[in-house]
Amino acid sequence: xxxxxxxxxxxxASDVEDYPTSEDGDYGYDPQTEPEISMRRAAYTVLSEEELxxxxxxxxxxxxxxxxxxxxxxxxxxxxxKWDVNRVNEEWFADTEALRxxxxxxxxxxxxxxxxxxxxxxxxxxxxxxEMHAAPCNHSFCRxxxxxxxxxxxxxxxxxxxxxxxxxxxxxxVPAALVTAVSDPKHREKYHLYSLRSFVEDNQRLEWCPxxxxxxxxxxxxxxxxxxxxxxxxxxxxxxxxxxxxxxxPVDCETVKKWIIKNSAESENLNWILANTKPCPxxxxxxxxxxxxxxMSCSQCKHEFCWLCLASWQEHGERTGGFYNCNKYESAKxxxxxxxxxxxxxxARVSLQRYMHYYQRWAENDRARSQALSSKxxxxxxxxxxxxEFVATPxxxxxxxxxxxxxxxxxxxxxxxxYAYGYYRFGDNIPDEDTAQKQxxxxxxxxxxxxxxxxxxxxxxxxxxxxxxxxxxxxxxxLSEVAPDGSVFVDQASSPERQAVWSKFREQLIGLTExxxxxxxxxxxxxxxxxxxxxxxxSEQPEAEAEAEVEPAAVSTAEASGSATPAxxxxxxxxxxxxRSRISSRAAADKASNSAAAFSLQEADSELxxxxxxxxxxxxxxxxxxLNSQSCSMCAQNRRGPISAS
Amino acid sequence: xxxxxxxxxxxxxxxxxxxxxNEWLLHPPEGCRLESFEPLLNWVILVQGPENxxxxxxxxxxDGELFRLAINFGDHYPLEPPEVLFVPPSPVHPHIYSNGHxxxxxxxxxxxGGWSPALTVNKIALSxxxxxxxxxxxxxxxxxxxxxxxxxxxxxxxxxWEFDDDKV
Ligand SMILES: [Zn+2]
Ligand SMILES: [Zn+2]
Ligand SMILES: [Zn+2]
Ligand SMILES: [Zn+2]
Ligand SMILES: [Zn+2]
Ligand SMILES: [Zn+2]
Ligand SMILES: [Zn+2]
Numbered sequence: 130x131x132x133x134x135x136x137x138x139x140x141x142a143s144d145v146e147d148y149p150t151s152e153d154g155d156y157g158y159d160p161q162t163e164p165e166i167s168m169r170r171a172a173y174t175v176l177s178e179e180e181l182x183x184x185x186x187x188x189x190x191x192x193x194x195x196x197x198x199x200x201x202x203x204x205x206x207x208x209x210x211k212w213d214v215n216r217v218n219e220e221w222f223a224d225t226e227a228l229r230x231x232x233x234x235x236x237x238x239x240x241x242x243x244x245x246x247x248x249x250x251x252x253x254x255x256x257x258x259x260e261m262h263a264a265p266c267n268h269s270f271c272r273x274x275x276x277x278x279x280x281x282x283x284x285x286x287x288x289x290x291x292x293x294x295x296x297x298x299x300x301x302x303v304p305a306a307l308v309t310a311v312s313d314p315k316h317r318e319k320y321h322l323y324s325l326r327s328f329v330e331d332n333q334r335l336e337w338c339p340x341x342x343x344x345x346x347x348x349x350x351x352x353x354x355x356x357x358x359x360x361x362x363x364x365x366x367x368x369x370x371x372x373x374x375x376x377x378x379p380v381d382c383e384t385v386k387k388w389i390i391k392n393s394a395e396s397e398n399l400n401w402i403l404a405n406t407k408p409c410p411x412x413x414x415x416x417x418x419x420x421x422x423x424x425m426s427c428s429q430c431k432h433e434f435c436w437l438c439l440a441s442w443q444e445h446g447e448r449t450g451g452f453y454n455c456n457k458y459e460s461a462k463x464x465x466x467x468x469x470x471x472x473x474x475x476x477a478r479v480s481l482q483r484y485m486h487y488y489q490r491w492a493e494n495d496r497a498r499s500q501a502l503s504s505k506x507x508x509x510x511x512x513x514x515x516x517x518e519f520v521a522t523p524x525x526x527x528x529x530x531x532x533x534x535x536x537x538x539x540x541x542x543x544x545x546x547x548y549a550y551g552y553y554r555f556g557d558n559i560p561d562e563d564t565a566q567k568q569x570x571x572x573x574x575x576x577x578x579x580x581x582x583x584x585x586x587x588x589x590x591x592x593x594x595x596x597x598x599x600x601x602x603x604x605x606x607x608l609s610e611v612a613p614d615g616s617v618f619v620d621q622a623s624s625p626e627r628q629a630v631w632s633k634f635r636e637q638l639i640g641l642t643e644x645x646x647x648x649x650x651x652x653x654x655x656x657x658x659x660x661x662x663x664x665x666x667x668s669e670q671p672e673a674e675a676e677a678e679v680e681p682a683a684v685s686t687a688e689a690s691g692s693a694t695p696a697x698x699x700x701x702x703x704x705x706x707x708x709r710s711r712i713s714s715r716a717a718a719d720k721a722s723n724s725a726a727a728f729s730l731q732e733a734d735s736e737l738x739x740x741x742x743x744x745x746x747x748x749x750x751x752x753x754x755x756l757n758s759q760s761c762s763m764c765a766q767n768r769r770g771p772i773s774a775s
Numbered sequence: 776x777x778x779x780x781x782x783x784x785x786x787x788x789x790x791x792x793x794x795x796x797n798e799w800l801l802h803p804p805e806g807c808r809l810e811s812f813e814p815l816l817n818w819v820i821l822v823q824g825p826e827n828x829x830x831x832x833x834x835x836x837x838d839g840e841l842f843r844l845a846i847n848f849g850d851h852y853p854l855e856p857p858e859v860l861f862v863p864p865s866p867v868h869p870h871i872y873s874n875g876h877x878x879x880x881x882x883x884x885x886x887x888g889g890w891s892p893a894l895t896v897n898k899i900a901l902s903x904x905x906x907x908x909x910x911x912x913x914x915x916x917x918x919x920x921x922x923x924x925x926x927x928x929x930x931x932x933x934x935x936w937e938f939d940d941d942k943v
Contacts, residue, residue: 250893251853252787253794270893277787278892281854285885297881297891297898 172350173370175338175363178325181346185212185328192217198234201304204324205232208290212332233293233302238267249274250296262311264294266301275311279303283316287323339373340366357382367542379656380546388549392488410439421497421504421537422588423455437493453578458486458551487552491545497588498541504592505534512599519602520631521622529635533591533642540584540649547577550656569660576655580648587645590638598634602627640745640752744768788852789815795895807900810843818846820900824866825908836913842866844903845875846896856882856890858930859899867913870906874923876931878916879906880938883931887938 176184191214192203209232210216220228229235246255251274261269270278274295282289292303305324309317329335334349343364359376361367367376369385377385406415411432416425423436433442438455445455509531513524551573559566605627738744743752746761746768753761759768792815799809806823822844824837843862849855859882861875870878880889881902916922926934 252791254790273787274892277854281851281884288886295891295893297889297894 173358173360174348174350175360176335176346176348177363178344181325181328181335184348185325188212188214188328196221199304201302201306202234204305205234205291205302208232208327208331212328212335233291233300235264235266235301237265251278262307264301264303264307266294266296266299268294268296268299268301270295272311275307276313279308279312280316283308283312283319283323287327289320290323290327336370336373338362338364338366339368340364355382357385376542377546377549379543379653380550384549384553385546387553388491391484395484395488407436407439410434410441420592421500421541422592423493423497423585424589424593437490453582456490456548456551456578456581457574458483484552487548491548494541494545494548498538498545501534501537501541501588505531505538508534516599519599519622520627522631529639529642530591530595533587533638536642536646537584537588537591540580540587540645543649543653544577544581544584547652547656551577554660565661573655573660576648576652580645580652583641583645583648587638587641590641594634595638598630636752640743644745785850788848788850791853792816792848795897798895799897802897804897804900804904806904816848818848818896819862820844820846820896822900822904825904827908829909829911833911836910837866837907840866844900846899853892853894856884856888856894856932857896857899858932860931866907867915868907868910869912869914869916872916872919872922874926876922876926876934877903878936878938879903880936883936887936889938 188207189200189203192207193200206217210220245258247258247269248255249271251270256271261271262275263269278295282292294301308320329337329346333353335346338345343362345362347360347362347370349370355371357378358370359367359378360370369377372382374385406417409416409427409432412427412430414429416427418436424442425436426433435442435445435455513527516527517524555570743754745752746766796812808821810821811819822842824840826838828835845860845862847858860877863875865871865873865875881894884890
């Protein structure tokens, strides 16, 4: 990363200097220095139209001074060199004549005496020379013809920026000053617009914000590589600086491109998958999905199920030991023996099914993200006001609800792209012998599942739970007092009961927002570091050292649990105060043969919790401030154990 | 800012065309004769096939042939080029289609075009004659039939030209 101290007014997505560039494999999390989920930091600044004009002027002044040339010439040179001032200096001093020739800079030719008439080469009428105009080549044309020539060129598009003298075979550049002197205000404005666009579009470090109606540009503050770089414009829209698609970290641009092409190629097969209604898996009545959360409940039979896989929500991780499975792709089982032809058909069926699995989750998360965006706007517009009266709290102190929504929006986006990642990263059918791939897939799916589980929880709380709470407040009769004048004064809002309910909700939502964020930080970090490197690092640790560092408590937890999660089956080894998880290669191989291949992330969890200063109950989500306690102060749920039935 | 009396595009065009006509009648380009200029916006020029060969020893490809060139001026002439095409039968040339459309950059404006308002019909006629004079391969462009099918009833100015080698 470069020093960007020249740019005082820049906002840098997060602190560049603190980014650990060391190769020592330290995966410690440090929320203090990493406020953003995305790990590879982008240093950039957002520029308005006015600021862009200033930047352009700065570049011009610099080149004019260094090369001692006119502004008109500086524009040409800079445009030729893609507005890169360093490149201008290089090319100019390498071969000034060749460069001047190439871009049509000619030495100013002497003008004849003004008191002489000459025929204009376009209209063939005679004019006083003093009334005519010429580029530095001094081929004169009358003002009217110049105007027509320039207007025609401006109407023809941005190529007007390279306009040459009208005389055939003369390649002299027409200076911007001449163009603007002869054109009318409407055309002049268009010309300035082209000029500004060229400044942005030819410049490697600048990109327009692609949001419709937004006129800002984003400037990268360092050498641009062709790697993904998420940026957020002042208008609120996020996009990838490199490929202009919507922001897609931690997935690379190539995967995104492939995925988008794949989706449009398959679009005919996909329409049905994004239905708005699905029959309830139990009573078969149609259930409409009109919210973002995937946790559905049937209004008729009260059956709770997952919108994505239609399995009962109870079997969906939350109450069965904390291991979330819905994200995992289970390859379809082969059905008996096949001849060559039906084998081919079977392959096609399986590969379509696999694609559908990933596509559905990608698309549903995309949809949930849009829903979250509009819910956030809705909350901002009116919901907070209503709520503010119900709980006697100024809206300024209800901002945590907007924060929760913002977190949902961001996490939906990340989660969505991890499905495109998963589709390409792991093949149709990984052979059992390929333990490395199996391990990586297990590791990825476990962490994706954890992140997804918390996101669904967060989404449900800020969406349904909050709505239910508001409904409850509406119905509640609350406290009544008889005022001295005999009128009945009702103040439900500040009743201690309501305040208690409200503060519990508040604490839960804030905690859940933070925990969800941390899970996504972890997921993004892993994908950006690369699963293979991460796992190689884990398994390279010397066996003896790893065994010595096994924390007895962690093992006993796993043993004690009747319905251990795959994570715990995988012989969790959490070193006590070591900075990172260490897993022996033998343990890694064991896990691979277990095929679940999920790794204990307890160590990482402890670090996250230590940073946050609390741990959150996995069952009732209450915030526990005592970092040393192992059971929830609210519901006595074991801190690391499987989630017990309610 | 000074206004220019009588400068609507049409009057500029008419005065310029009149001026070119006067010049042509005084000094017609070699091998060319103005057959008709009625109305003033539509000229027909008779072009003689060049009698010399491109180089000593090479055959004279168009000697004795006579072609008709149609020039149709628009309101925005000379800021926009006139429509220029041969009246079939057109010369057999790798850059001239049988429907008379000519692939020559100076005849077109826009993205690849080389038109300049300082060009004249006189210079266009001379360029076309030298294009014939320098040719060594008396053949139609590739895809001639197909092109003529596709552009039936259309002006050559509507074609998206790519000018690869403009000197044949
Ligand atoms: Zn003029
Ligand atoms: Zn010139
Ligand atoms: Zn924007
Ligand atoms: Zn990208
Ligand atoms: Zn039902
Ligand atoms: Zn599910
Ligand atoms: Zn609890």
